[in-house]
Amino acid sequence: MRVLLVDDEIELVSTLAERLSFRGIDVQWASTSAEALAKVENQCFDVAVLDLRMPKIGGLALKDKLIKKYPEMKFIFCTGYGSEEDFKAIARQVGEEYYLVKPLDIETLVEKINTVLEQNLKE
Amino acid sequence: MENSTQGSKDDSLRFFGKIVASNSHEIKNVMAIINEKAGLIKDLTLMAEKGVVLDPAKIQTLAEGLNIQIKRGDAIIKDMNKFAHSVDKDSYQVDLCELTALMVRLAERFALRLSVTLDLKFPETTLKINTHPFILESLIWDCLFFAMETSAKNQTVNITINKPGDTAELRFGLTGNRFTDPLQSFPGDSTKIFMKKLQAKVLIDSETGELVLRLPADLQL
Numbered sequence: 001m002r003v004l005l006v007d008d009e010i011e012l013v014s015t016l017a018e019r020l021s022f023r024g025i026d027v028q029w030a031s032t033s034a035e036a037l038a039k040v041e042n043q044c045f046d047v048a049v050l051d052l053r054m055p056k057i058g059g060l061a062l063k064d065k066l067i068k069k070y071p072e073m074k075f076i077f078c079t080g081y082g083s084e085e086d087f088k089a090i091a092r093q094v095g096e097e098y099y100l101v102k103p104l105d106i107e108t109l110v111e112k113i114n115t116v117l118e119q120n121l122k123e
Numbered sequence: 124m125e126n127s128t129q130g131s132k133d134d135s136l137r138f139f140g141k142i143v144a145s146n147s148h149e150i151k152n153v154m155a156i157i158n159e160k161a162g163l164i165k166d167l168t169l170m171a172e173k174g175v176v177l178d179p180a181k182i183q184t185l186a187e188g189l190n191i192q193i194k195r196g197d198a199i200i201k202d203m204n205k206f207a208h209s210v211d212k213d214s215y216q217v218d219l220c221e222l223t224a225l226m227v228r229l230a231e232r233f234a235l236r237l238s239v240t241l242d243l244k245f246p247e248t249t250l251k252i253n254t255h256p257f258i259l260e261s262l263i264w265d266c267l268f269f270a271m272e273t274s275a276k277n278q279t280v281n282i283t284i285n286k287p288g289d290t291a292e293l294r295f296g297l298t299g300n301r302f303t304d305p306l307q308s309f310p311g312d313s314t315k316i317f318m319k320k321l322q323a324k325v326l327i328d329s330e331t332g333e334l335v336l337r338l339p340a341d342l343q344l
Contacts, residue, residue, distance in 0.1 A: 009152050015159040022166050055235045080151030103158035
């Protein structure tokens, strides 16, 4: 299993990657959508965890680009949006089960990653 | 007129909300980083309990990273607080350089999203003016946003401040581009109301191609 983390907050994404690797997950990270697209050029990923709000290309637009290359790739989205209304609006777009609000709980993230991978295997 | 005044109030409120929302999002990011770094310290401690050697340098780096984020959060909160208090009184003396620097800092995240860099140059001396701070912030924001949207991607919006005669000026220049007179979409209705309230003018310097916001140095309300 290989996971790609993308968030424009380098300190966040690099620390999160380290914590996931301690939990046995093969993880790579990128701080821009351009970097993420470069990474998928020579490596295959099962799951991408994307920040929704990033400069230039946000998480949803990045998903559209990644899925063209890897139609089987699964996605989890995260954001710093605070309000209940924001949560509902975004959850409607991406699906509540694939959506996490920052600050993240690492165990919940690992659980979500495993859930989407299991779904992938079933499909 | 009543409608336009209400419109101006709505725009002011929207502007206020936009700044608060953007900054609370920034604070969420700071908290998320602190959360991960604290989590990593916990992970390392648990691993140490199982016999993995704890690297003191790693812990020191994490602690330094936490300090950086706490300072970052503190700076955001100070700016938000300063901005919030600008609505306290109708008119008082402000340092135009400080107020402009605050608006530039508040606009940084929006600039990043538009792939534009903001470069503010201060004059050699401080520049105090009597004005309505919140309306001036709204007006500077409108000019700054218009400049950012006019700028080409990956270019710089250069902001300079000076004081010709009994006026004060903010100049917005574009690297590799010029504002052309007359402007098609700026200033809009609400910006015009802010200009009227501050007896300000927005013009184009045909020589330099800069957008100029000219303000009276001593506003008589």
